[in-house]
Amino acid sequence: MAKPTKPLYSSLDEWVDVQPLEQYEKVNPLAPIFYTDEYKDATSYFRGIVKSGEMSPRVLDLTEHIIRLNPAHYTAWQYRYRTLMSIKAPLDVELKLMDELAVKYLKTYQVWHHRRLILTETRDPQRELAFVEESLREDTKNYHTWSHRQWVLSHFNDIDLWRGELDFLDTMFNQDIRNNSAWHHRFFVVFQSGVREGEEDRERVVRRELTFTKQNISFAPNNPSAWNYLRGVLEFNKLPFSTVTTFVFPYTQPTDPEAVDLVDLDNPPPSKQAELPCPAAIEFLADIYESEGGESLLKANQLWKSLADEHDTMRKRYWEYRIKESLQKGST
Amino acid sequence: MANSRPPRPAPDDAFPTSTSRLQAETEAVLLDHIPTQVQAETAQLPAKLNKSAHVQFLARNFIQGFPAKYTSQDASQPWLMFWTLQSFSVLQVGLDPGNKQRAIDTILTWQHPDGGFGGGPGQAAHLLASYASVCALSIAGGQGEKGGWDQIDRKKMYQFFMSLKQPDGSFLVAHHAEVDVRGIYCLLVTATLLDIITPELVEGTASFIASCQTYEGGFSSASQPYYSSEPYTPKSLLSSPRPPLGEAHGGYTFCALASWVMLQPFLDLSPRGISRDRPQINVKSLLRWLVQMQGSAAEIGGFRGRTNKLVDGCYSWWVGGAFSLLEALGVGASVIGPVPGDGEDSRASGRDTEPGEEGKDGENEHEWDDVDDSFFNREALQEYILYAGQHPTGGLRDKPPKNADAYHTMYCLSGLSSAQHRMFPSVERREQLQEAWKAPSPDDTLPGKIRKETFLNSLSWTEDESASKILGGEANRVNATHPVFNLTITHSEAIMSHFYGQTVPPRVRSST
Numbered sequence A: 001m002a003k004p005t006k007p008l009y010s011s012l013d014e015w016v017d018v019q020p021l022e023q024y025e026k027v028n029p030l031a032p033i034f035y036t037d038e039y040k041d042a043t044s045y046f047r048g049i050v051k052s053g054e055m056s057p058r059v060l061d062l063t064e065h066i067i068r069l070n071p072a073h074y075t076a077w078q079y080r081y082r083t084l085m086s087i088k089a090p091l092d093v094e095l096k097l098m099d100e101l102a103v104k105y106l107k108t109y110q111v112w113h114h115r116r117l118i119l120t121e122t123r124d125p126q127r128e129l130a131f132v133e134e135s136l137r138e139d140t141k142n143y144h145t146w147s148h149r150q151w152v153l154s155h156f157n158d159i160d161l162w163r164g165e166l167d168f169l170d171t172m173f174n175q176d177i178r179n180n181s182a183w184h185h186r187f188f189v190v191f192q193s194g195v196r197e198g199e200e201d202r203e204r205v206v207r208r209e210l211t212f213t214k215q216n217i218s219f220a221p222n223n224p225s226a227w228n229y230l231r232g233v234l235e236f237n238k239l240p241f242s243t244v245t246t247f248v249f250p251y252t253q254p255t256d257p258e259a260v261d262l263v264d265l266d267n268p269p270p271s272k273q274a275e276l277p278c279p280a281a282i283e284f285l286a287d288i289y290e291s292e293g294g295e296s297l298l299k300a301n302q303l304w305k306s307l308a309d310e311h312d313t314m315r316k317r318y319w320e321y322r323i324k325e326s327l328q329k330g331s332t
Numbered sequence B: 001m002a003n004s005r006p007p008r009p010a011p012d013d014a015f016p017t018s019t020s021r022l023q024a025e026t027e028a029v030l031l032d033h034i035p036t037q038v039q040a041e042t043a044q045l046p047a048k049l050n051k052s053a054h055v056q057f058l059a060r061n062f063i064q065g066f067p068a069k070y071t072s073q074d075a076s077q078p079w080l081m082f083w084t085l086q087s088f089s090v091l092q093v094g095l096d097p098g099n100k101q102r103a104i105d106t107i108l109t110w111q112h113p114d115g116g117f118g119g120g121p122g123q124a125a126h127l128l129a130s131y132a133s134v135c136a137l138s139i140a141g142g143q144g145e146k147g148g149w150d151q152i153d154r155k156k157m158y159q160f161f162m163s164l165k166q167p168d169g170s171f172l173v174a175h176h177a178e179v180d181v182r183g184i185y186c187l188l189v190t191a192t193l194l195d196i197i198t199p200e201l202v203e204g205t206a207s208f209i210a211s212c213q214t215y216e217g218g219f220s221s222a223s224q225p226y227y228s229s230e231p232y233t234p235k236s237l238l239s240s241p242r243p244p245l246g247e248a249h250g251g252y253t254f255c256a257l258a259s260w261v262m263l264q265p266f267l268d269l270s271p272r273g274i275s276r277d278r279p280q281i282n283v284k285s286l287l288r289w290l291v292q293m294q295g296s297a298a299e300i301g302g303f304r305g306r307t308n309k310l311v312d313g314c315y316s317w318w319v320g321g322a323f324s325l326l327e328a329l330g331v332g333a334s335v336i337g338p339v340p341g342d343g344e345d346s347r348a349s350g351r352d353t354e355p356g357e358e359g360k361d362g363e364n365e366h367e368w369d370d371v372d373d374s375f376f377n378r379e380a381l382q383e384y385i386l387y388a389g390q391h392p393t394g395g396l397r398d399k400p401p402k403n404a405d406a407y408h409t410m411y412c413l414s415g416l417s418s419a420q421h422r423m424f425p426s427v428e429r430r431e432q433l434q435e436a437w438k439a440p441s442p443d444d445t446l447p448g449k450i451r452k453e454t455f456l457n458s459l460s461w462t463e464d465e466s467a468s469k470i471l472g473g474e475a476n477r478v479n480a481t482h483p484v485f486n487l488t489i490t491h492s493e494a495i496m497s498h499f500y501g502q503t504v505p506p507r508v509r510s511s512t
């Protein structure tokens, strides 16, 4: 049993005016949890406080105590927020506390949401992006942390905040080009949140993104995040997949031991140690053939068949479905 | 998949990063859980679902209580209840009347005086807790004074739901709390079961769901609304941009897709729904993303929840269970008919027959007559759950060497169920329900039509018994579950017919 971090409220004079409330009064509950005495005591006093409606500085102590014992106690968070607002507590102090708790309880919804509520009040996001970057060091794919960053950017929508995002992403990609959260963030920043200063030339932006993606595919072709991004960029900008046929083709072929090093920024070839052919490239090429229709459908079918039978047998059913679907489309 | 050769590891192209290193470590652990050819032949490692061990694991916590480490779930008591009860249902285990009553009494203590259910007595009402409580009552409860169903305050529940509604069609999960599609899924299931779903409640919700689809095809937790900042006018929601916050994720994708399915009557029938600004989702990219989540042979065909993340037993349901939902949108391998003249090719690619599986091959040489019409590898997913998902001392888990817990036990079992059974919206069943439908008054009003449509859509889900595929033989069979609600069909029918005042005609066991 965990050592209590504080004396029990039931032993403290300053809490004697609060009537603690048992959790289950008239019911013999099924599936109860065996709490520690400390937790039971704190939550009994909390139920008493909620019932009386008291909002005071000591409620902040009590809710912090409960949150430290169980950061997913959303009612404690909710009541804490109401209390902060009601007694007009200093929010910079609250944010300091949140710095500590966010890193400690990274995977909890509530720590991130509470932070958001406080920032909405203070309207001061200046150090927020640095804080997020720091937390991502602990857990580079944390869903809440990334969503929080995206919220900060789009909610405050301040050009000074947006400005550093591509550089920030470079550091993330340098660590791990397979981090899908970073790829998603890139899409969010470049395409989905409006057009910002310096990014007005969309053709240039698309070219830049295609070059970036191809380069990353050439380093490690079997990276589904990069292929998904490539699809996303083309689809979002209503460009046909055939825009990149020349680039994709070598990735659908077996590794070529004779290959010489080429520097071709538009169509970077696979690295020497790439494990080829790459199923994502075969799928991509099949999509190109399918959209060409006519004779090319046959080529698409052959590629899907090679995925079904050899290169991606786990998804056999799906590739067979693609064949079936395309034949049906072709016959009508 | 029993194999003498080890499966091919994920290629890292000699460019290792932390993602590929973690992937390789996981594959090494999983490798130990794939039976070798010898083991499979001598049945040292049979693909057996350890039903009694799992029931014991569940019953121990359920009856005696959960150990202190479950304090982190103190605000999720309805979930502990629902996970346990639904696991029992999937395992075909019933509850004795005494414990049933205790379950009902316990659940009712979580109802908030202002509507909705909280995570425990005295806790604030929450959408997730409301879903888990109402679903738990669907299983354990019934009508009457002590049954629990009639003690749900539906009017206040509705008011609670409306008080969470946001201008972009989304909902907070609780007051002062976050917006996300899990909450919307929970709200829609609850409102559907209790007959409190209305056009007013879900106005704008389908557009919100659609805005959460990412470029990868799956769905994110939420999207960010932008509002016009014209001075002197009320701020109005812009239709774009509404960027998704967070990447495509298995749990959110299930919730978004199931919500989309529940919202169909509103899209189909409301005057705005027919117009050009009817919200849309990209089903093609969604299907692609879903199938891409299935791991390789080296991952025993388990599902992951995000691109470049690890496989995890709970996505057996969140992703594996999402495929049948596509059938409600007219996307099923079965929706597409046979292809003339393509029989040879398809068969040449071979079809693995598992022990205990009943096929119906060879009826017509020139048809694509594979009985397995699913999009994903159902056998492989069952192998993942049986070989890697089961903890040796009972309960199911994310992956070895992790411990079992209530959450993973239920979502592994539900996932197993979706891999064993094929569920589809049956036209035949729909007609039976339509014939038996009793309208309280002539209901050609829009809300009346939507209400009926909701009832018919929800309960026409039927198992295609000719297409079930039970790896490891009949002893491993678990119950089929409702693809939208994750309740058994029997429980779904019982609670819905109660609240909609309908008598559901008995189901005739037949194959399609």
Ligand SMILES: [Zn+2]
Pocket: B312, B313, B314, B315, B398, B408
């Ligand atoms: Zn999991």
